[in-house]
Amino acid sequence: MKNDQMAPTRRTLLRLAAGLGAATVVRLVAADSAGTPFRRPVPPPAASAGPRTAVAQARPLAYRLRPMTADNPPPYRPATPPVRTRPFEELPGIGRAMVLSFDDGPDPAYTPHILDTLRKHDVRAMFFVCGEMAHDNEDLVRRIADEGHTVGNHSWTHPLVTTLSRAGVTDELGRTSDVIEKLTGAPPLWYRAPYGAWNRNSFEIGAALGMEPMAWTVDTLDWTEPGTDSIVRRVREGAAPGVVVLSHDAGGNRSQSVAALRRYLPGLLGEGYRITVPHRR
Template sequence: MKKDQLLTRRRALLGCAGALGAAGTAGVFAALTGSEPELPAPVPAPGPRARRPLTSSAYRLEPLTGYGPRRVTPGRTPVRRKPLLRVSGRGRTMVLTFDDGPDPRYTPDILDTLAKHDVRAMFFVCGEMADAHRDLVSRMADEGHVVGNHTWSHPLLTRLTRSRIRSQLERTSDVIEEVYGEPPQWFRAPYGAWNRATFQIGADLGMEPLAWTVDTLDWTTPGVRSITRRVEKGAAPGVVVLSHDAGGDRSQSVRALRAYLPELLDSGYHVTVPRRQYT
């Protein structure tokens, strides 16, 4: 009889435990055993996610407008059907770009002029030139300029196979990352000749295609005044200006920059580097 009463009491207590949940179970456990159970330590509430510290090179990709680029995982960059022609930004923002370099005959003078006016620009470098003149790419990095990919040897990409297009872009990105400190986020097709394969491979490598709004035609050596006039006439918010710092005699480009850059700044233009676009 006593054994039946004890079983009945235990069943009643266990029934209460099921109704009371975890806290009740602890009490029942104590009632049956005369000791307190060891409960798991409370799990702390999740706090704010720690932000990754900025690397020493992060400032290079933050435009003077205050807009910073979002980090993009290679392979997730949008595949464009056409290149970006303009950039976004506050007010009268413009971007100066220089292709084909770096060339020790002209690039240092361009960098000197940009530094004099505390302006950042974009340099779309050819891999073979960047590899031969790594000191100039390092200087671009140190002075806050953005370095983009302009292929290894400046071929007409629309006449190449996919494997050769990839090789042209990959080799250049590798050199830029090694010298600049991080892979390029922008690329530009030589001669402005784009095709589906170029857009796809560029996106696979985590790069956005950037063309231009104003072509100075400086490669035709039209004269300093002509180059200056094209820039000043084409100036407008969001404009991307195309010039060259290699690929021929670029002395006119050097002298034209000295003329039109202070004019743009005096007119209220904010000459800077772009942020990444995602629309």
Template structure:
């Protein structure tokens, strides 16, 4: 081959290599931009039936997941049991306000319990939810969770969502960002060490949020969830009053706030035993959101 021909051959090989690199780069970019390749939410229906929603949809547990061998149909596997090792969902967006309701759940509503787990009240709440085959969300405080890991496991085994409610229940806006990170991070660590996965939802104590809490929560992979119906059960207004507030505020996408710790919660326990069958008798569906 002449020197001139050899030069042309080298030039052709360089062009082919460049084209191949460009093609690979375009392919990677298209895959990353394809929203169908990385869906941020999954949904399932009540009682473990597949849902039809998109982002986040009705879920009464981990979706259509088979029960553990030797367990009842109610005691479902944790929601992330089928995720690959080391799986982490994509960080959620940094919000400027918390989610107040979940209309994506369709006709379903959400029951949430804050401040626990407390061995005096949480077990009774779990028994009532189990008796009616209903899932709920528990926003736990790290200082309570670290001493009651068995209750965390029971929550997860029953298909409930375990969320982050800070470590010591402080007023978040009064804290430096480093303290907010410590409050949320330590609680997420306890949940992850106990259940194998970190929480995907968090709630600020007293419903007091600030910009740093939204940013740090998103960095930790959590979405902020507030509420639409406040039972004010922490004021101990009486069992009947709590029941009336829940039944009166029930509706699609509603998020109900109650407590399973932080004081005498015997009224909260008794109220759940009354309003939960009442909600079901009225045709309301109770669900939990979850993110893969």
């Protein structure tokens, strides 16, 4: 990752000031074609640090193309408390549905193949992008958003956030939110801490920027390049209603991740799982 640094933009500072000044009620919803409202989830246990992988935002995230599901998503729940102390690790109450997520991109060598597979099966996923990768691959970020996927914030340079000052966290998250908003027309509503390492600063600053923290339930460990069969096996064995699957589309050789998705996605759909994304309105 490049280590170019600059002060937080004026827009970031204004958004932080607005977020810290007033609590806004929003609703979390999932693109669930069954139309079943979510239940209020019990706060999950704290996520442990793992491999690479609100005062809430007032403006809604609107996909610029029609949703890939037939019905409007149902309401989920108010985003309370405004500042969380644990990330979401799963999405209870969404029926037989799962969330696929990809970190560290976009990468022109692998992200287009992942997008092609998702489009082939008419499903959406979450892409937690790094700001410097988004800056260098603007067309890919636009494609992710245009095809109806959720673009999340994964920091600018993928640092260990727990070692940063508040100013450092603000810079990493704020700059990434700014570039996402510039490219997609809307700021991100979700963020994921690099390495799954969260702390109070990241929760508070993420919330002030209008984002909810998202972790994962199933780690494919694809960053270790364990082999396509191993990645497929971890996803299939971990499949269950409401789980969030962690994979990567950048940060190394991700050809196994691409090949694994082509295998396990049709299998999940054949078993009756819906692949969905959370978003808010």
